[in-house]
Amino acid sequence: MAIIIDGKRMADGLLDRVAADIALRDARGLSQPALAVILIGGDAASQIYVGRKLRACARVGIVSREFRFDESVSEAEMLALIDRLNADAQVHGILVQLPLPAHIDANAILDRIVPAKDVDGFHPVNVGRLSTGNGNGNGLVPCTPLGCMMLLDSVVPEFRGLHSVVIGKSNIVGKPVALMLLERECTVTVTHIATQGLPEIVRKADIVVVAAGHPGLVRGDWVKPGAVVIDVGINRIALADGSTRIVGDVCAAELDHAGALTPVPGGVGPMTVACLMANTLTAAQELAPMAEPVAA
Numbered sequence: 118m119a120i121i122i123d124g125k126r127m128a129d130g131l132l133d134r135v136a137a138d139i140a141l142r143d144a145r146g147l148s149q150p151a152l153a154v155i156l157i158g159g160d161a162a163s164q165i166y167v168g169r170k171l172r173a174c175a176r177v178g179i180v181s182r183e184f185r186f187d188e189s190v191s192e193a194e195m196l197a198l199i200d201r202l203n204a205d206a207q208v209h210g211i212l213v214q215l216p217l218p219a220h221i222d223a224n225a226i227l228d229r230i231v232p233a234k235d236v237d238g239f240h241p242v243n244v245g246r247l248s249t250g251n252g253n254g255n256g257l258v259p260c261t262p263l264g265c266m267m268l269l270d271s272v273v274p275e276f277r278g279l280h281s282v283v284i285g286k287s288n289i290v291g292k293p294v295a296l297m298l299l300e301r302e303c304t305v306t307v308t309h310i311a312t313q314g315l316p317e318i319v320r321k322a323d324i325v326v327v328a329a330g331h332p333g334l335v336r337g338d339w340v341k342p343g344a345v346v347i348d349v350g351i352n353r354i355a356l357a358d359g360s361t362r363i364v365g366d367v368c369a370a371e372l373d374h375a376g377a378l379t380p381v382p383g384g385v386g387p388m389t390v391a392c393l394m395a396n397t398l399t400a401a402q403e404l405a406p407m408a409e410p411v412a413a
């Protein structure tokens with residue numbers, strides 16, 4: 118029977134640790150970390166994700182500043198806002214909820230955020246730090262991959278020499294998680310939509326991280342006994358009775374023989390939000406002492 122890795126419980130623990138550190142900062146006379154959250158348009162999923170992030174801020178003691186815009190906002194207005202937030206010493210983290218409307222160049226927006234406030238870890242400087250091996254220390258690394266690694270850490274005692282297969286090569290999940298696994302000296306195979314013979318490749322894996330956005334892609338007979346499977350996928354599927362349900366990229370019911378598995382929901386999702394809080398605290402700790410010396 119596969120261990121079900123309880124991401125909700127792990128995320129609660131991380132949020133508690135972040136809250137305790139923020140209380141400690143407070144006791145030392147440092148201001149609360151502050152996160153600017155920018156949301157453009159009315160995408161339903163984005164609204165839900167932003168709502169979760171704001172609730173997590175309130176829970177741990179991070180000040181959240183919301184900037185909501187209509188779909189019609191221009192790229193120039195967004196860049197000007199980011200310039201203001203970059204220069205604002207009272208803001209430690211800047212998050213732009215993706216996806217952005219088609220008329221806004223997401224890379225131009227993300228590249229404008231100063232790397233020190235890039236709590237999503239998407240700026241080329243932070244991506245570069247991750248790829249040169251500095252990202253697993255104090256660097257700001259993308260939240261979902263960071264959460265995947267913490268979930269893996271809870272069940273994998275030693276990564277060195279294990280074979281990891283990552284399904285999906287997005288900048289948000291697939292590529293950064295592959296770099297993190299490589300840093301732990303796994304042998305990493307990155308696969309994607311054009312990969313030939315995916316089931317055979319996955320069958321060789323000790324660790325499978327799947328972030329494809331394809332419900333039920335990974336079948337039971339793709340996974341070798343004892344392998345650890347991290348299911349990043351979040352897919353809303355329609356049921357026969359007209360209702361909908363959230364499922365992952367793995368056929369969880371076929372994975373009794375796996376060593377461990379993250380559930381959907383309740384696996385990677387809560388860890389992503391908790392890691393955003395941890396990154397915001399990290400950013401504040403790097404930035405705040407410069408602007409606000411610790412009180413005597």
Ligand code: NAD
Pocket residue numbers: 261284285286287288289290291308309310311312315328329330331334349350351352385386387389
């Ligand atoms: P994306 O669309 O940017 O990338 C998907 C990747 O999967 C691509 O590289 C594509 O080549 C690959 N892929 C798609 N179908 C495939 C197939 N049939 N076989 C092999 N590879 C395939 O998506 P993303 O942003 O990386 O997100 C992936 C999934 O993870 C989505 O379901 C998304 O909702 C979810 N997600 C969850 C969290 C979380 O916090 N749990 C965070 C980010 C993304």
